[in-house]
Amino acid sequence: MDVSLNRYIFNVTSNDITGHHPDALTAWSTIKSMVNPESPRWQSRMPEGIRADLPAPCAYIPLISLAGTKMKLAKTRFAPLAGALLYVCAGSALAAGMQVSSASFADGGTIPVLHGNNTDACGGKGVTPQVSWLNLPAGTKSVAVLLSDPDGAMGLGVSHWVAYNIAAERGQLKEGEAQADGHGATVGKNVRGEKIYRGPCPGIGDAPHHYTLTVIATDLPPTALPAGLTREELMSALKGHALGGQSVIGKYSR
Known part of the structure; x- marks a missing residue:
């Protein structure tokens, strides 16, 4: 042979x-x-x-x-x-690689209304989704969790959730955790400049938007980064400190 x-x-x-x-x-x-x-x-x-x-x-x-x-x-x-x-x-x-999953929705599946935006008549409940991480790269001390919509804002993208300073050994954020600062997570600014989770709310009649839930492993201790960072500011701060990342994608429409 x-x-x-x-x-x-x-x-x-x-x-x-x-x-x-x-x-x-x-x-x-x-x-x-x-x-x-x-x-x-x-x-x-x-x-x-x-x-x-x-x-x-x-x-x-x-x-x-x-x-x-x-x-x-x-x-x-x-x-x-x-x-x-x-x-x-x-x-x-x-x-052996890093793995990310969510008990709230399957990768490629539909995000429940529970996690949709609860403002602006969007019809959601505004509850953060569950997210788990496994097999983080060696040297990981903290993780950042992001939810973004690359289809939003006419394709320019919308940042819905920016959470960081999360201890790597925690292993997950449960549903409803990291809605805002506290309980072992720092929540940065969303697209509206609010330091909270802002759930999906695509335009009525739009084709389903694709929401990317990402976990980034970093070598920074959980208290290293300042409060109130935007997604762009967090990305800049993680340069040279990010060790790996994985995502799951969920769809949402109205």
């Missing part, structure tokens, strides 16, 4: 993986049954530059093919193991 990592990692044949290892857990169990990932033998052979947070056997991926070269694997009981190793390690690398 020819294996080229850069073009083949997700195309290992079913005979090599699913025939012997129907899922990643089974594959990983097989690998662990054959080697001890914590042993000095594995650790001493870990090539330089390999991520330390990946399972130790993933160190062997560069030995299979980092430069795209091909390697023939004998058709023995080790062929499925090699395929499983690629499968599991690829999954580990992908799963």
